[in-house]
Amino acid sequence: MAAILTQGTHVEGIDSLVELIAGRRVAVLTGAGVSTDSGIPDYRGKGASKRTPMNISDFLSSPRSRQRYWAGAHVGWKHFSEAEPNQGHLALAAMEQAGIIEGVISQNVDGLHRRAGSAHVVDLHGSLDRVICLDCGQQFDRSGIETTLSSLNPWLDELRNIVLAPDGDVNVTDFDNVVIPQCTVCSGILKPDVVFFGEFVPLKIFGAAASLVKRADVLLIAGSSLAVNSGLRLLEQARRKRMPVIIVNRGETKGDKKATIKIENGTSDVLSELATKLGASNLYEDIE
Structure with a gap:
């Protein structure tokens, strides 16, 4: 699969995402890049x-x-x-309520998806609270x-x-x-x-994440460089199922060459616009 890289403005890429997602069940995998707009730094970014x-x-x-x-x-x-949920967290919660996405698998430990209103969240690496x-x-x-x-x-x-x-x-x-x-x-x-360095994701937790991907038709990866093996395993599961894979991230990821579409931009902007174009804008505004 060839990745379509979109930099700067992301309107063309968003239209491609809408076409790929509309009418399909979507599983979402998020990484540290989703929380940077909430003031929590990622592992490789500034700060x-x-x-x-x-x-x-x-x-x-x-x-x-x-x-x-x-x-x-x-x-x-x-x-x-x-830290408070940002526009990306809120957009994902709105899309879940609208029935657009099945749920979120989060590599983050900040709990912001749940606080934003997402109901089906698999905390792959646990939660600090x-x-x-x-x-x-x-x-x-x-x-x-x-x-x-x-x-x-x-x-x-x-x-x-x-x-x-x-x-x-x-x-x-x-x-x-x-x-x-x-x-x-x-x-x-x-x-x-x-999950600390050197620990494995509990089998029960990874099983819940894998089940979410198995039930979906599309895998959307947002804000993750896919440097952690658990994320890559979920990507490979989607590829074995011949599912379209969408990556939204600033900077290179380990999954870029395997993506159907790659949008190189901030997750808050992309997810917000995606929610609006997929008809979740009313729910999105209610959550805010």
């Missing part, structure tokens, strides 16, 4: 943190690594949790853990000039005295309910 994300083996084996992680995660959480105990499996709301972190480490809340990463982390260099909350049930190790 992205250059630090290495937390590796699960370090987190499990090293109390110091857990101190470093929770210090940065706590400092970043306030800014991360205050949940915390789990690795010992007993108890689940906690993130806000309660953050309150405890603030009471144990009030000085962290005074830090300024932070650089937020896509996963909500911040590089905090002074973390030797950070006190980490423990599970209130078994005193076990707490971890955000997200």
Whole structure:
């Protein structure tokens, strides 16, 4: 399949998308580029943190690594949790309500699709608003853990000039005295309910994502460079089914040569215009 690359204005590309999507069931895969207009940087764009994300083996084996992680995660959480859904999130929610798309598979951990009104969301890499105990499996709301972190480490809340990463982390260099909350049930190790570096996407979660693609007629990939294997596997599943694949992203992706259409532009603009042209404008305005 040859990709049609559209730069600058995207009207011609949008018309091609409308023709390809109209009357078909659409599954959507989103990446970090969908959330950049909400103030959350992507992994490669301007403002992205250059630090290495937390590796699960370090987190499990090293109390110091857990101190470093929770210090940065706590400092970043306030800014991360205050991010609001942007026009792209709202457009996807409106298209779902209009029956245009079947649902969203998100590689992001910010929860903005649900907050925008999307009902069928597969959080491929988890969500930062949940915390789990690795010992007993108890689940906690993130806000309660953050309150405890603030009471144990009030000085962290005074830090300024932070650089937020896509996963909500911040590089905090002074973390030797950070006190980490423990599970209130078994005193076990707490971890955000997200997939760290070195972890696999749970089979049940990937199965839900694969089922969504299987039921669809078109796969729309928005804001993802497809650098993560889970996203590429879903693209390959669509290709095996001979489904049209649409990619909307600023910059090159690993799936460009396999796309039916590639629009090189911002996701907010493209998804907003797509929602309007497909007749979801009334719902889109109601959600806003």
